[in-house]
Amino acid sequence: MSIPKLVIAGTHSGAGKTTVTMGLLKLLSKRMNVQSFKIGPDYIDPSFHTYITGEKCRNLDSFLLEENTIKYLFNKNSKGKDVSIVEGVMGLFDGAKPDNDLGSTAHVAKILKAPVILVVDAKAMARSSAAIVKGYSEFDSDLQVQGVIFNRVSSEAHYELLKAAVEAYTDIKPFGYVKNDAAITLPSRHLGLIPSVEQEGLNERLDLLASSMERTIDVDGLLELAATPDSTQELHYLEPSITPLGRKIKVAVAFDEAFNFYYWDNLDLLRAYGASIHFFSPLRDQMLPEDVDLLYIGGGFPEVYMKELENNRSMRLSILENLERGLYCIAECGGYMYLTNEIEDLDGNKASMVGFINGKSKMTERLQRFGYANLELADSSLYGIAGRKIKVHEFHRSIVELEEEKDLLFNMNKIRNGRESKWQSGMQKYHTLCGYPHIHWYSNFEFIENLLNVI
Structure with missing residues (x-):
């Protein structure tokens, strides 16, 4: 073409x-x-x-x-x-x-x-x-x-x-x-x-x-x-093999001013596997869509809207009750912050969040873990068996201070100017997997396939 x-x-x-x-x-x-x-x-x-x-x-x-x-x-x-x-x-x-x-x-x-x-x-x-x-x-x-x-x-x-x-x-x-x-x-x-x-x-x-x-x-x-011939050269590639699950999966995706950081190809990939996407707003809606199989909360600016998120107590309780009952959930970066007990901004102001993760999110003056990294599963999880790897990206100005004992799920590393940095990140609680890394599922189909197959 x-x-x-x-x-x-x-x-x-x-x-x-x-x-x-x-x-x-x-x-x-x-x-x-x-x-x-x-x-x-x-x-x-x-x-x-x-x-x-x-x-x-x-x-x-x-x-x-x-x-x-x-x-x-x-x-x-x-x-x-x-x-x-x-x-x-x-x-x-x-x-x-x-x-x-x-x-x-x-x-x-x-x-x-x-x-x-x-x-x-x-x-x-x-x-x-x-x-x-x-x-x-x-x-x-x-x-x-x-x-x-x-x-x-x-x-x-x-x-x-x-x-x-x-x-x-x-x-x-x-x-x-x-x-x-x-x-x-x-x-x-x-x-x-x-x-x-x-x-x-x-x-x-x-x-x-x-x-x-x-x-x-x-x-x-x-x-x-x-439109010149040089510019319109045909690109030769192999189309990836995607086999639909053969069953319906309903995915609720948080999308509003507070949460809107998504790779749209990720959502299309969910549809290719047979999922239906249902957008909702943690800022304005009162509860999650009914009969949801998977909750996906991406990144964004929850710290900017933390008071509005706090004020929507009905939604926070709806998410908390569903996660505690075992709803499957992926929460990235801002979504991870939203699931903690509270967010604290740079001025020391605090607002209550979902409270599923016992800990708090704190905004920082400087970027944290900025850039590309390699992620390896430290333990088996919704994304697959221990040792599975994927390339990721982090870009955030906050930290999460956990107040509950949790094994950190992701072994992270990056090499910059010949020097390797290593750290641990992410966690899984019940059927919720969360952390700061942003994942493009086209980087490793095994991650999303494993998640969908266990739902």
Whole structure:
């Protein structure tokens, strides 16, 4: 299947790739059916993509997923779409390791055989932009850096200087620029952009961004590049073998402003095995959906909504009673925090949570265990027998202080700059498995298959 595609990459985090991607998605969605992807283990940027296009944004991650899986998920989710836009992660070559491209935007772009548009923060810059573009375009000869878009440009005259410099020293085509305008900047907090579900006036801000970019970006030129024969090379892959369970499983998924960190391919995988998905809100609903076989509480920002979660006592009791009766449950990161006795914020304010896990969650000033890691089951659990492994990601600014004796379920390790770090994480209580690691089940089908087979 030939799929027009582009990868939008940045020179570094904060260069403006998310701004460019969102503006481009907004413009293209007016004209055609667009599928978006986000490279790396990100939940917040994809929420904006989904908001803009109306199609669920999908994650592509070459640390968590094998190359064949990336090609499969890209083709599966791009089927029937007019163009696929892939937003990168961090800087173009930044990934899991400093000496190779594993987990980087560059790696995924090469797997997809996709042309790359480099986004450069050009504030207070002119001829130096050519050196940056030249270096990035020549660093990896297997990578197709085909164009550049400049961000935070002060004027048309400023762009003309940047364009002339790049054209004088490189063969890379400038496709335009984004103005340096606070009115099109989206607000952030401790884990990145404030999620789309929380932002008032988002439509107006996105319309303003798209309107501005429509005047300064060569959108038709980008579409032509996305549709060239080199860009639409067919990706060869093996489709994974998924055998439905042959029985119905009802899965309740917590989804609202407090809990919305999910890999959408995980939910599709549940459906492929025969499960039905039923969303509910721990903030607003009074109790869990009836006759649930599995409860799935993903990550999010329970600390931001801890008073509202506390005030919904009916839901907290509904979850507690069901878990104590043996309901199967997977709780990741924010979901894990929600199951503890209470959450304490940085100011010492506290709010009662579900109380199934005897302990409390405390917010911290610094990130904890940030980045990719390898997970091994220390003991047999809902995810399978001891020794089973999977690649995961952690990204949180909290800790859980347990006040009950529990064997920690996950042996974790990561290697950074040649040094290995080891720690233990996670726990299982009754039929509830919880911990901080975020798991993409396409990384190891055995985990989700074992869970579904024991329900």
